[in-house]
Amino acid sequence: MTTSPFEIVHVVEAGDAEAVDDALAEIFFETAVRQTFATTAEREAYRHRWYDRYTYRCRASIFVARDDAAKPIGYVLACPFDVRQVPSFSDIGYFWAFGDLIDRYPAHLHVNVTREWQGRGVGRALVERGIAACRSAGAPGIHVVTAADAPNIGFYNRCGLAEVARRPHDGRPLVMLATT
Secondary structure: OOOOOEEEEEHHHOOOHHHHHHHHHHHHHHHOOOOOOOOHHHHHHHHHHHHHHHHHHOHHHEEEEEEOOOOEEEEEEEEOOOHHHOHHHOOOOHHHHOHHHHOOOOEEEEEEEOHHHOOOOHHHHHHHHHHHHHHHOOOOOEEEEEEOOOOHHHHHHHOOOEEEEEEEEOOEEEEEEEEO
């Protein structure tokens, strides 16, 4: 497989804000665990819960990977602070399931890359940029949370995040991976 060039830019440098946000939301849905929704309202609620509020609260540390035609192919939402301090995130229970560890690793990342570009170094570059942004903002540690049986655990390990805990949440085992 030939690797094509890509670049990573801050979201405000990525082009028309609305068009970029729509492109990133498409990537979000392409790579989301959940793929079917009964209604448009249900789909939009899912987008708001797992994407929109992060883009609103963490805009200063969102980076976009673009191909050589400047088309978005991936992104990292790097949230450099403990969102447990933000009331609008109170419905995401795994923050409390891992609460003692989030005190040590308060920043977190959401990384998504289009299927076409996976395995080409884009995800790793985005993780590195997200970690650097969180460190620059003063975060003492950075974490990701994923399903304990998710195939992305190996990817995060290769990016320098190590498993720090496994805990059940909402009837399924989750794993937290982190770095300082």
